[in-house]
Amino acid sequence: EVQLVESGGGLVQPGGSLRLSCATSGFTFSDHYMDWVRQAPGKGLEWVGRTRNKANSYSTEYAASVKGRFTVSRDDSKNSLYLQMNSLEIEDTAVYYCARSSTAMSRWYFDLWGRGTLVTVSS
Amino acid sequence: DIQMTQSPSSLSASVGDRVTITCRASQGISNYLAWFQQKPGKAPKSLIYGASSLQSGVPSKFSGSGSGTDFTLTISSLQPEDFATYYCQQHDTYPLTFGGGTKVEMK
Numbered sequence: 001e002v003q004l005v006e007s008g009g010g011l012v013q014p015g016g017s018l019r020l021s022c023a024t025s026g027f028t029f030s031d032h033y034m035d036w037v038r039q040a041p042g043k044g045l046e047w048v049g050r051t052r053n054k055a056n057s058y059s060t061e062y063a064a065s066v067k068g069r070f071t072v073s074r075d076d077s078k079n080s081l082y083l084q085m086n087s088l089e090i091e092d093t094a095v096y097y098c099a100r101s102s103t104a105m106s107r108w109y110f111d112l113w114g115r116g117t118l119v120t121v122s123s
Numbered sequence: 124d125i126q127m128t129q130s131p132s133s134l135s136a137s138v139g140d141r142v143t144i145t146c147r148a149s150q151g152i153s154n155y156l157a158w159f160q161q162k163p164g165k166a167p168k169s170l171i172y173g174a175s176s177l178q179s180g181v182p183s184k185f186s187g188s189g190s191g192t193d194f195t196l197t198i199s200s201l202q203p204e205d206f207a208t209y210y211c212q213q214h215d216t217y218p219l220t221f222g223g224g225t226k227v228e229m230k
Contacts, residue, residue: 109214
Protein backbone atom coordinates (compact mmCIF):
# COMPACT_ATOMS: atom_id res chain seq x y z
CA GLU A 1 0.00 0.00 0.00
CA VAL A 2 1.27 3.46 -0.91
CA GLN A 3 1.39 5.67 2.16
CA LEU A 4 3.01 8.61 3.88
CA VAL A 5 2.98 8.76 7.68
CA GLU A 6 4.10 11.87 9.53
CA SER A 7 5.33 11.93 13.11
CA GLY A 8 7.14 14.18 15.55
CA GLY A 9 4.56 16.89 16.13
CA GLY A 10 3.75 18.25 19.54
CA LEU A 11 3.83 21.26 21.84
CA VAL A 12 6.95 23.43 21.79
CA GLN A 13 7.76 26.84 23.26
CA PRO A 14 8.49 29.86 21.08
CA GLY A 15 12.15 29.82 20.07
CA GLY A 16 12.32 26.05 20.39
CA SER A 17 13.05 23.33 17.86
CA LEU A 18 11.25 20.28 16.55
CA ARG A 19 12.02 17.63 13.95
CA LEU A 20 9.21 16.11 11.91
CA SER A 21 9.54 12.82 10.06
CA CYS A 22 7.59 11.31 7.19
CA ALA A 23 7.90 7.57 6.69
CA THR A 24 6.90 6.34 3.24
CA SER A 25 6.17 2.96 1.70
CA GLY A 26 4.74 1.38 -1.41
CA PHE A 27 6.61 3.40 -4.03
CA THR A 28 10.16 4.21 -5.18
CA PHE A 29 10.87 7.07 -2.80
CA SER A 30 14.16 8.02 -4.42
CA ASP A 31 12.46 8.91 -7.73
CA HIS A 32 10.26 11.63 -6.30
CA TYR A 33 10.53 15.19 -5.11
CA MET A 34 9.07 15.52 -1.61
CA ASP A 35 7.39 18.49 0.03
CA TRP A 36 6.06 19.81 3.32
CA VAL A 37 2.79 21.76 3.31
CA ARG A 38 1.17 23.23 6.42
CA GLN A 39 -2.25 24.42 7.46
CA ALA A 40 -2.80 26.75 10.40
CA PRO A 41 -5.99 26.14 12.40
CA GLY A 42 -9.01 27.21 10.36
CA LYS A 43 -6.81 28.52 7.53
CA GLY A 44 -5.79 27.47 4.03
CA LEU A 45 -2.83 25.51 2.74
CA GLU A 46 0.70 26.93 2.71
CA TRP A 47 3.66 25.29 0.99
CA VAL A 48 6.70 25.11 3.30
CA GLY A 49 9.54 23.53 1.38
CA ARG A 50 10.76 20.90 -1.08
CA THR A 51 13.63 18.52 -1.58
CA ARG A 52 14.42 17.35 -5.07
CA ASN A 53 15.61 13.82 -5.83
CA LYS A 54 19.17 12.49 -6.20
CA ALA A 55 19.11 13.12 -9.94
CA ASN A 56 18.65 16.79 -9.10
CA SER A 57 21.27 16.84 -6.35
CA TYR A 58 18.80 16.78 -3.46
CA SER A 59 18.53 20.56 -3.83
CA THR A 60 15.92 22.40 -1.78
CA GLU A 61 13.45 25.26 -2.02
CA TYR A 62 11.69 27.12 0.80
CA ALA A 63 8.88 29.54 1.44
CA ALA A 64 10.14 32.94 2.56
CA SER A 65 8.32 32.59 5.88
CA VAL A 66 10.53 29.65 6.94
CA LYS A 67 13.77 30.17 5.01
CA GLY A 68 16.76 30.16 7.34
CA ARG A 69 14.75 28.53 10.16
CA PHE A 70 13.49 25.27 8.60
CA THR A 71 15.48 22.59 6.78
CA VAL A 72 14.00 19.89 4.55
CA SER A 73 16.06 16.72 4.18
CA ARG A 74 15.61 13.12 3.12
CA ASP A 75 17.18 9.71 3.60
CA ASP A 76 16.53 7.56 0.54
CA SER A 77 17.94 4.48 2.32
CA LYS A 78 15.14 4.83 4.89
CA ASN A 79 12.45 6.08 2.48
CA SER A 80 11.98 9.01 4.81
CA LEU A 81 11.55 12.77 4.66
CA TYR A 82 12.37 15.19 7.46
CA LEU A 83 11.64 18.77 8.49
CA GLN A 84 13.95 20.36 11.04
CA MET A 85 12.24 23.41 12.51
CA ASN A 86 14.28 25.89 14.54
CA SER A 87 13.47 29.26 16.10
CA LEU A 88 9.81 28.34 16.11
CA GLU A 89 7.25 31.13 16.25
CA ILE A 90 3.62 31.10 17.36
CA GLU A 91 2.68 31.60 13.69
CA ASP A 92 4.23 28.21 12.87
CA THR A 93 1.38 26.48 14.70
CA ALA A 94 -0.23 24.23 12.09
CA VAL A 95 -0.86 20.74 10.87
CA TYR A 96 2.18 19.77 8.79
CA TYR A 97 1.58 17.49 5.81
CA CYS A 98 4.15 15.47 3.93
CA ALA A 99 3.39 15.38 0.19
CA ARG A 100 4.86 13.37 -2.66
CA SER A 101 5.48 15.12 -5.95
CA SER A 102 5.55 13.50 -9.37
CA THR A 103 6.51 14.93 -12.72
CA ALA A 104 4.77 15.67 -15.99
CA MET A 105 5.39 18.31 -18.64
CA SER A 106 8.68 19.35 -16.98
CA ARG A 107 6.97 20.39 -13.75
CA TRP A 108 6.38 18.58 -10.46
CA TYR A 109 2.97 18.38 -8.81
CA PHE A 110 1.62 17.00 -5.52
CA ASP A 111 -0.06 13.64 -6.00
CA LEU A 112 -0.07 11.96 -2.60
CA TRP A 113 -0.50 13.33 0.92
CA GLY A 114 0.08 12.08 4.42
CA ARG A 115 -2.45 12.53 7.23
CA GLY A 116 -0.46 15.29 8.89
CA THR A 117 1.04 15.98 12.30
CA LEU A 118 0.07 18.89 14.55
CA VAL A 119 2.71 21.33 15.74
CA THR A 120 1.66 23.78 18.44
CA VAL A 121 3.98 26.63 19.37
CA SER A 122 2.91 28.15 22.67
CA SER A 123 4.32 29.26 26.01
CA ASP B 124 5.18 35.62 -5.69
CA ILE B 125 2.23 34.47 -7.79
CA GLN B 126 -1.08 35.19 -6.08
CA MET B 127 -3.88 32.68 -6.61
CA THR B 128 -7.43 34.01 -6.24
CA GLN B 129 -10.39 31.64 -6.02
CA SER B 130 -14.02 32.54 -6.44
CA PRO B 131 -16.41 32.19 -4.90
CA SER B 132 -15.01 31.66 -1.39
CA SER B 133 -18.10 29.58 -0.65
CA LEU B 134 -21.16 28.32 -2.44
CA SER B 135 -24.32 26.41 -1.62
CA ALA B 136 -25.48 23.70 -3.99
CA SER B 137 -27.77 20.69 -4.15
CA VAL B 138 -27.07 17.09 -5.01
CA GLY B 139 -27.09 16.76 -8.79
CA ASP B 140 -26.05 20.36 -9.43
CA ARG B 141 -23.25 21.30 -11.80
CA VAL B 142 -20.70 23.32 -9.85
CA THR B 143 -17.93 25.53 -11.23
CA ILE B 144 -15.10 27.08 -9.22
CA THR B 145 -12.77 29.69 -10.68
CA CYS B 146 -9.09 30.28 -9.96
CA ARG B 147 -7.09 33.23 -11.26
CA ALA B 148 -3.30 33.61 -11.18
CA SER B 149 -1.67 37.02 -10.80
CA GLN B 150 0.59 36.19 -13.75
CA GLY B 151 0.66 33.57 -16.46
CA ILE B 152 1.41 30.03 -15.33
CA SER B 153 0.81 28.18 -18.62
CA ASN B 154 -1.18 25.09 -17.57
CA TYR B 155 0.71 24.38 -14.33
CA LEU B 156 -2.37 24.42 -12.13
CA ALA B 157 -3.56 21.78 -9.67
CA TRP B 158 -6.79 21.25 -7.75
CA PHE B 159 -7.27 19.60 -4.35
CA GLN B 160 -10.26 18.53 -2.28
CA GLN B 161 -10.19 18.67 1.51
CA LYS B 162 -12.81 17.44 3.95
CA PRO B 163 -12.92 18.62 7.58
CA GLY B 164 -10.17 17.08 9.69
CA LYS B 165 -8.70 15.22 6.72
CA ALA B 166 -5.65 15.61 4.50
CA PRO B 167 -6.02 17.20 1.08
CA LYS B 168 -6.66 14.87 -1.84
CA SER B 169 -5.14 15.59 -5.23
CA LEU B 170 -7.72 15.82 -8.01
CA ILE B 171 -6.15 17.46 -11.06
CA TYR B 172 -2.72 18.58 -12.25
CA GLY B 173 -1.61 20.36 -15.40
CA ALA B 174 -4.95 22.22 -15.38
CA SER B 175 -6.90 19.32 -16.86
CA SER B 176 -5.20 15.97 -16.14
CA LEU B 177 -7.11 13.80 -13.70
CA GLN B 178 -5.14 12.12 -10.94
CA SER B 179 -5.35 8.35 -10.93
CA GLY B 180 -8.58 7.11 -9.34
CA VAL B 181 -10.39 10.47 -9.46
CA PRO B 182 -13.87 10.13 -10.96
CA SER B 183 -14.59 11.73 -14.30
CA LYS B 184 -17.28 13.98 -12.81
CA PHE B 185 -14.35 16.26 -11.96
CA SER B 186 -12.84 18.24 -14.81
CA GLY B 187 -10.46 21.15 -15.10
CA SER B 188 -9.77 23.67 -17.81
CA GLY B 189 -7.88 26.86 -18.54
CA SER B 190 -4.41 28.16 -19.23
CA GLY B 191 -2.44 31.33 -18.66
CA THR B 192 -4.18 33.07 -15.77
CA ASP B 193 -7.75 31.76 -15.69
CA PHE B 194 -8.79 28.27 -14.67
CA THR B 195 -11.93 26.40 -13.68
CA LEU B 196 -12.81 23.24 -11.78
CA THR B 197 -16.17 21.72 -12.66
CA ILE B 198 -18.08 19.02 -10.84
CA SER B 199 -20.63 17.75 -13.33
CA SER B 200 -23.17 16.33 -10.89
CA LEU B 201 -22.58 17.06 -7.22
CA GLN B 202 -22.83 14.08 -4.91
CA PRO B 203 -22.98 14.00 -1.08
CA GLU B 204 -19.31 13.00 -0.86
CA ASP B 205 -18.29 16.10 -2.85
CA PHE B 206 -19.22 18.61 -0.14
CA ALA B 207 -15.77 19.85 0.87
CA THR B 208 -13.31 22.70 0.44
CA TYR B 209 -11.45 22.92 -2.86
CA TYR B 210 -8.06 24.58 -3.37
CA CYS B 211 -6.17 25.51 -6.50
CA GLN B 212 -2.37 25.68 -6.57
CA GLN B 213 0.17 26.80 -9.13
CA HIS B 214 3.04 24.38 -9.71
CA ASP B 215 4.93 26.59 -12.16
CA THR B 216 7.17 28.83 -10.06
CA TYR B 217 8.64 28.97 -6.56
CA PRO B 218 7.27 29.67 -4.07
CA LEU B 219 4.44 27.27 -4.82
CA THR B 220 1.21 29.03 -3.87
CA PHE B 221 -2.37 28.04 -3.14
CA GLY B 222 -5.68 29.82 -3.57
CA GLY B 223 -7.67 30.65 -0.46
CA GLY B 224 -10.15 27.83 -0.96
CA THR B 225 -13.80 27.42 -1.98
CA LYS B 226 -16.13 25.76 0.49
CA VAL B 227 -18.93 23.81 -1.21
CA GLU B 228 -21.84 23.47 1.19
CA MET B 229 -25.19 21.75 0.97
CA LYS B 230 -28.11 24.02 0.12
